[in-house]
Amino acid sequence: MAGRTVVIGIGNDCRGDDAAGLEAVRLLAAAVPAHVTVALSRGDPAGLVETWTGAGLAVVVDAAASGAPPGTVHRYRETPAEPGPGLPARSPPTGTHSAGLAEAVGLGRVLGRLPRELVVYGIEGADFAVGAAMTPVVARATQRVAALVAGRITSRSPLSLDDPLPPV
Amino acid sequence: MTHKTIKVGGLSRVEGEGSLLIRVHDGRIADLQLRIYEPPRFFEALLRGRSFTEPPDITARICGICPVAYQMSACQALESIGGARVDGPLRDLRLLLYYGEWIESHALHIYLLHAPDFLGYDSGIAMAADRRDLVERGLALKKAGNELVAAIGGRAIHPVNVRVGGFYRAPSRRELAPVAERLEHARDAALATAAWVAGFDFPDVEHDYRFLALTHPGEYAILSGDVAVRDGAGVPTGFPVDEWPAHVVEEQVPHSTALHARLDGSPGYLTGPLARYALNSARLSPLARQAAAEAGLGPVCRNPFRSIVVRAVEIVHACDEALRLIARYTEPEAPAVPAEPRAGTGHGASEAPRGTLYHRYRTGPGGSIAEAVIVPPTAQNQARIEADLRALAEPRLDLPAAELAALCERAVRNHDPCISCAAHFLDLRIDRTDAPGGRDGG
Numbered sequence: 189m190a191g192r193t194v195v196i197g198i199g200n201d202c203r204g205d206d207a208a209g210l211e212a213v214r215l216l217a218a219a220v221p222a223h224v225t226v227a228l229s230r231g232d233p234a235g236l237v238e239t240w241t242g243a244g245l246a247v248v249v250d251a252a253a254s255g256a257p258p259g260t261v262h263r264y265r266e267t268p269a270e271p272g273p274g275l276p277a278r279s280p281p282t283g284t285h286s287a288g289l290a291e292a293v294g295l296g297r298v299l300g301r302l303p304r305e306l307v308v309y310g311i312e313g314a315d316f317a318v319g320a321a322m323t324p325v326v327a328r329a330t331q332r333v334a335a336l337v338a339g340r341i342t343s344r345s346p347l348s349l350d351d352p353l354p355p356v
Numbered sequence: 357m358t359h360k361t362i363k364v365g366g367l368s369r370v371e372g373e374g375s376l377l378i379r380v381h382d383g384r385i386a387d388l389q390l391r392i393y394e395p396p397r398f399f400e401a402l403l404r405g406r407s408f409t410e411p412p413d414i415t416a417r418i419c420g421i422c423p424v425a426y427q428m429s430a431c432q433a434l435e436s437i438g439g440a441r442v443d444g445p446l447r448d449l450r451l452l453l454y455y456g457e458w459i460e461s462h463a464l465h466i467y468l469l470h471a472p473d474f475l476g477y478d479s480g481i482a483m484a485a486d487r488r489d490l491v492e493r494g495l496a497l498k499k500a501g502n503e504l505v506a507a508i509g510g511r512a513i514h515p516v517n518v519r520v521g522g523f524y525r526a527p528s529r530r531e532l533a534p535v536a537e538r539l540e541h542a543r544d545a546a547l548a549t550a551a552w553v554a555g556f557d558f559p560d561v562e563h564d565y566r567f568l569a570l571t572h573p574g575e576y577a578i579l580s581g582d583v584a585v586r587d588g589a590g591v592p593t594g595f596p597v598d599e600w601p602a603h604v605v606e607e608q609v610p611h612s613t614a615l616h617a618r619l620d621g622s623p624g625y626l627t628g629p630l631a632r633y634a635l636n637s638a639r640l641s642p643l644a645r646q647a648a649a650e651a652g653l654g655p656v657c658r659n660p661f662r663s664i665v666v667r668a669v670e671i672v673h674a675c676d677e678a679l680r681l682i683a684r685y686t687e688p689e690a691p692a693v694p695a696e697p698r699a700g701t702g703h704g705a706s707e708a709p710r711g712t713l714y715h716r717y718r719t720g721p722g723g724s725i726a727e728a729v730i731v732p733p734t735a736q737n738q739a740r741i742e743a744d745l746r747a748l749a750e751p752r753l754d755l756p757a758a759e760l761a762a763l764c765e766r767a768v769r770n771h772d773p774c775i776s777c778a779a780h781f782l783d784l785r786i787d788r789t790d791a792p793g794g795r796d797g798g
Contacts, residue, residue, distance in 0.1 A: 201513075202398075202417050210513070228513040230420030233480075234464055234498050294481040295468075299488055299495075318398045 191244020204320030205313025231288030252310030425708030433704030438695030459501025467494025500542035522692030554651035627711030697723025
């Protein structure tokens with residue numbers, strides 16, 4: 189994939205499993221080549237658009253709250269030519285930053301500022317309470333996503349939505 | 357008697373999380389509750405037993421939009437205990453960092469949250485689809501603020517370069533040069549923004565606000581100052597920040613985890629852009645004063661919908677002042693002054709984008725924190741926002757539910773309550789209980 193690669197973790201470290209995206213990107217930061225831009229975000233859509241503008245590949249890792257079993261890894265792909273299936277426009281009450289990401293994708297699309305390929309990993313959380321620790325099953329999923337993304341980027345392999353998650 | 361619960365939408369463009377419940381009985385508002393979730397209580401508990409050096413970093417995590425505000429209020433409270441006087445270039449750097457945050461926060465609010473309300477778009481994305489030029493201007497403004505924050509605070513999820521007594525590292529003049537270049541463009545964009553929003557069609561609403569903001573003899577207060585209060589047309593009164601506990605008392609209300617603040621015994625005062633402007637407009641930079649005059653702002657603005665104009669003027673001021681400070685900046689001899697680990701009580705307040713943010717710390721011997729109190733602007737404004745909503749909604753209860761809900765959403769967005777930034781929605785529910793034969797407006 190030509191163009192710059194960026195990896196962005198979204199979340200809030202103070203709200204339990206909402207830290208999953210941040211933690212995944214911290215875990216993989218040391219493993220990816222130096223030319224890869226690694227960023228952490230609280231989900232501000234304008235900041236996300238700024239970070240991925242002009243990128244060939246943007247990988248975003250965020251927590252999710254869809255009602256699926258905790259630790260489930262949701263995957264989603266979006267390109268300028270092919271819109272993805274759509275992200276939830278608003279978070280449920282225990283919410284994560286999916287609304288911020290959905291707005292960033294929408295904003296990026298109408299402004300012509302999407303990366304050439306956007307791949308999103310949403311790690312289903314269980315506990316988003318202020319001050320909560322990450323749930324063990326979510327922490328394991330976070331490690332697996334970090335290992336998958338680091339491995340694919342390091343070996344310059346394309347990211348497929350069907351990639352098996354490596355064991356940790 | 358009929359009872360109806362209507363789900364009428366969400367305040368999806370409010371930073372934070374919460375809900376609005378309006379109970380209507382026989383055509384009058386029986387109860388109105390803005391339920392918000394507020395994390396400072398958790399952080400106050402988390403801080404107990406920690407070293408006096410830790411609050412700037414820990415409290416920065418409370419809000420993703422205004423971490424600098426939390427850092428600045430915390431630092432000043434702790435420096436007053438530790439005997440550290442931060443002035444000269446170090447104070448200028450703090451001002452610059454704070455102006456960066458104002459530019460970021462106000463640009464985001466104006467362009468992605470507030471302006472779409474006035475132009476008939478249901479989101480910033482819908483507005484961007486039609487008016488890409490405008491939204492790009494807003495994003496460029498925000499980016500200028502972002503770069504100013506990053507140049508001084510470091511590039512991280514929140515500024516990591518701030519410490520009690522100053523900074524870990526002071527930037528060089530050379531590092532600030534490209535930031536200044538971008539700020540020149542940002543100042544032009546801010547002037548264009550002020551002229552643009554001044555032309556919006558504003559609902560004809562005014563409230564008799566009791567304003568509270570910091571005031572400073574030498575500047576449009578942002579980083580420090582005394583507390584000033586203006587009640588109606590009366591002469592402003594005030595008190596030093598260390599007398600805050602004698603004037604502002606927080607109380608629990610059943611419907612919200614946020615505490616409601618009372619000022620000298622009365623609830624419902626307003627802090628934030630309208631209050632700052634009413635109390636301090638004479639101290640705006642000449643260019644910002646000119647922008648305010650051209651935008652048609654008088655000396656006081658009591659229409660909350662026009663707060664968008666005040667925010668635009670504050671961006672002009674922030675860009676203008678930041679450029680002045682960068683021009684005179686000389687690298688300090690040391691990036692920080694020492695603060696002693698002492699027992700004592702310290703108070704600190706600064707002007708977060710959404711209003712006055714107060715911190716108080718009590719430390720024990722060795723400087724460990726025995727007690728922390730954080731009073732964010734949203735807690736102070738909550739009762740006043742509820743009063744705004746009540747005054748707005750009561751005469752309009754005959755409106756179709758969706759229209760009333762949209763107006764309430766707009767009224768909340770005027771104040772942009774910032775709660776935790778961890779989620780982005782506010783559900784609105786109207787319960788109507790009408791007498792038989794009464795109007796069921798669902």
